[in-house]
Amino acid sequence: MAFRDLIPWSRGQELAPVRDSFDPFLTLHREMNRLFDDVFRGFAGSNLSPMMEGRFGWPKVELSETDKVLTVTAELPGLTEKDVDVEVANGVLTLRGEKKAERNGEGRYFTERYYGAFERQIPLQDVEEDKAEASFKNGVLTVSLPKSDKARESVKRIVINTH
Structure with missing residues (x-):
């Protein structure tokens, strides 16, 4: 060798698998x-399925912010708001839930669907945790977290110089 x-x-560069x-x-x-x-x-x-990769980034999230609000959206297809727990404490947003297997009888031979429990923790900075709001629509969870006065004041514009 x-x-x-x-x-x-x-x-793994072969053109066709050979047994x-x-x-x-x-x-x-x-x-x-x-x-x-x-x-x-x-x-x-x-x-590895995304459900098994919970520690590696499932559910997928998107963070966006304005001057006043930090918004976290998470894709949770096949779940309802009853399947998901949302908590915010000590500067960490926690999304937790479980997608249960749907049993439609016997004879299932192949599946690409994912089932199981998940937990995702997202660190936050300077938000008003007691004013957080969440909504769930069409498999997308949206959590809005108002920024604290400290966070709004700490934004500093940096001028870019050209030489």
Whole structure:
């Protein structure tokens, strides 16, 4: 085996998958290579579902702000407001919930849908926690957090000089 074969980004360039045999050692070798590839690529393209990646950023959120309000929106498809808990305390917004599996009978063979519990914590700075408001519409959670007077006063405009 050449040294370049050990570099994970050089593997996986075949044009078509080839099955040589069902040798268990060869299967183990390929699986170990795949695991190392995932580590070096940061799990990009791995088979981990977004629900399993709760620590890695599910649900997806968007933060926007104006001079007065910080707004956090989160995509929660397939959930209702009853499935989600929203808390803000000590400068941290916590989104927590669970998407339960829908059982439509027996015989399910394939699914791309995700189920399970999630929790996402978002650090905040200088907001009025007691005035936070939340709404839920069409699978999108919106949390509005008014900025404190301290946060509004701390904004400083910086002039860009050209030389």
